[in-house]
Amino acid sequence: MALERAQVEADILKFVASRCPNHPGLALDTDLLEEGLLDSLLLIDVIFQIEERYGIKLGGEHVGPAHFRSPSAIVDLVMSQSAAAQA
Amino acid sequence: MKWPLVSRPLPNAEIPLYNRYYLHAPKASHVDPVIVMGTEFEADALLAFLQQKNRAGGTILTTAHALIRATGLALARYPEMNARVVGRSIRRFRDIGIRMAFFHRNAKEIDLMLIDGVDRKSIEEIAAEVWRRLLEAARGNGGRDRDLARMRKVPAFWFRQMMRFYGFLDRHFHLPAVSRLDELRGGSAMVNDLSHAGMPPLRSYKPSRFADGSDSINLTLGPVETRLVLREGKPVEVRVMPLFMRADHRLTDAYQIGRFLATVRETLQNPERLQLLRT
Numbered sequence: 001m002a003l004e005r006a007q008v009e010a011d012i013l014k015f016v017a018s019r020c021p022n023h024p025g026l027a028l029d030t031d032l033l034e035e036g037l038l039d040s041l042l043l044i045d046v047i048f049q050i051e052e053r054y055g056i057k058l059g060g061e062h063v064g065p066a067h068f069r070s071p072s073a074i075v076d077l078v079m080s081q082s083a084a085a086q087a
Numbered sequence: 088m089k090w091p092l093v094s095r096p097l098p099n100a101e102i103p104l105y106n107r108y109y110l111h112a113p114k115a116s117h118v119d120p121v122i123v124m125g126t127e128f129e130a131d132a133l134l135a136f137l138q139q140k141n142r143a144g145g146t147i148l149t150t151a152h153a154l155i156r157a158t159g160l161a162l163a164r165y166p167e168m169n170a171r172v173v174g175r176s177i178r179r180f181r182d183i184g185i186r187m188a189f190f191h192r193n194a195k196e197i198d199l200m201l202i203d204g205v206d207r208k209s210i211e212e213i214a215a216e217v218w219r220r221l222l223e224a225a226r227g228n229g230g231r232d233r234d235l236a237r238m239r240k241v242p243a244f245w246f247r248q249m250m251r252f253y254g255f256l257d258r259h260f261h262l263p264a265v266s267r268l269d270e271l272r273g274g275s276a277m278v279n280d281l282s283h284a285g286m287p288p289l290r291s292y293k294p295s296r297f298a299d300g301s302d303s304i305n306l307t308l309g310p311v312e313t314r315l316v317l318r319e320g321k322p323v324e325v326r327v328m329p330l331f332m333r334a335d336h337r338l339t340d341a342y343q344i345g346r347f348l349a350t351v352r353e354t355l356q357n358p359e360r361l362q363l364l365r366t
Contacts, residue, residue: 022284033141036134036311039283040149040217044192044225060219065141 003054003082005075012078013071015049016042028072033065043068050074056081088263091184091273091301096176096261103340110337111175120336123293124344128352130311130328136358145211150328151187151280152214154308156361157354158276159183159205161347168347169275171303172337174259184274186302187217193227194235199297200224201274210361231267238268250298257299272301279307282328286310292331305333306351330355 009028017026020037032038046068047058056078067077102110112118133153140148162169162183170179184203191198200220202213223229227236241249256262257272264270279294289309296302309329315322330352334344354360 020284033147034138037284038147040151040221041190041283043147044221047222048192048225058222060215060222063147063215063218063222064144065147066144068147069141 002086003079005079008054008078009071009075011053012046012074016046016071016074019045026071028075029070031070033069038068046074050078054078054082056085088265089270089273090261090263091180091182092171092173092178092261093181094261096173096178097170102177105340106177106337110172110177121293121296122334122336122339122341122344123291123331124334124341124348125291125329125331126348126352127327127329128356130326130355133328133355133358134311134326136361140211146214146218148210148214149280150282150308151278152210152217153355153358153361154278154280154306154351155185155187155202155205155213155217156208156210157351158185158278158306159208160354160360160363161350162276163206164350165343165347168304168334168339168343170338171275171301172335173261173300177338178261180273180275182273184276186271186274186277186297188277188279189221189224192225193232194239198224198235199271199277201271203273234266234268254298257301269299271297272299275301275303277302277305279305282308282310288312289329289331292329294331294333296333303335303338304347305331306348307331328355 013026013028016032019042020026023035023037043063050056051058058081062077067073099107109118109120133150137148137150137153166179169183170177182203183206184201185205186199186201188197188199200217202216205213224232264272277297281289286309292307292309294305294307307330309331311326311328314325314327316325317323330348332344332348
């Protein structure tokens with residue numbers, strides 16, 4: 001079943017926001033790296049949230065700034081990997 | 088099977104007398120060979136370097152990867168620090184291996200990983216290896232994780248007997264590393280990155296020593312703080328990070344520890360040095 005982008009955006013934003021309680025203004029385009037929000041604990045948790053919720057398996061090759069720079073980039077990763085899995 | 092240490096111990100003539108006081112002190116003297124030293128460094132250049140690298144793509148780099156690399160470069164420069172005590176002798180390590188503490192997501196507890204050949208790897212290679220191993224540990228399906236799961240089931244009485252036996256062998260004999268669990272004995276240095284969100288500003292930190300004799304030095308990074316300093320008579324805001332080091336007086340003296348810590352500090356303050364590879 002194809003994922004709905006709006007739903008994935010809401011899920012990812014909610015998850016990341018829950019892990020960054022001291023950053024109330026978190027938005028889809030917030031730069032997690034520049035803001036210093038993305039540490040190893042959050043990154044690994046986000047990866048496993050994606051794996052458990054969407055059934056997408058991610059590897060070390062996906063741990064790049066392009067995929068985790070912002071909640072929006074994480075959503076792009078989910079959508080692209082989901083589409084690739086269905087193709 | 089690997090032999091982490093060189094085959095011959097350091098001859099007595101090469102061990103300073105002051106270190107030998109500690110090395111050969113009787114148990115009854117209750118000697119404490121632990122030295123702890125703390126400093127801080129200006130982190131603006133390091134944070135900008137990491138941001139620039141992360142903008143460029145590749146693998147996500149963090150302060151933990153920078154600390155591993157900086158410690159590896161310092162150990163390459165001062166090989167006398169890359170040693171451990173075995174019995175009443177000192178042996179140097181063949182390789183530069185660094186242990187890093189991390190939160191094991193699957194087991195929900197702290198675990199350690201060993202990154203070897205740190206002086207020969209770029210910071211990007213170190214980061215890629217760390218991320219790969221963090222993911223492997225979080226999935227809990229690696230060989231080491233199966234071994235750890237078995238260890239957790241050992242009753243306290245037998246766990247203690249195992250630790251006593253293993254500790255006796257490790258303390259007194261030149262041993263090879265034979266299993267996935269004792270590979271940690273291949274590194275003399277351990278690093279902790281405690282700069283993550285939620286940590287308080289650190290003023291002092293005495294890292295514990297892991298329960299094996301290889302853990303000779305420890306470097307711990309604390310969280311970023313902002314300081315107001317004077318530059319050319321004008322107040323300027325700079326970001327600083329605390330850096331703590333624990334070392335063993337049986338192996339080194341305070342002046343050597345200070346020199347080593349200054350080298351790590353200089354590297355972190357001038358992060359372009361992290362990219363220098365040994366020839």
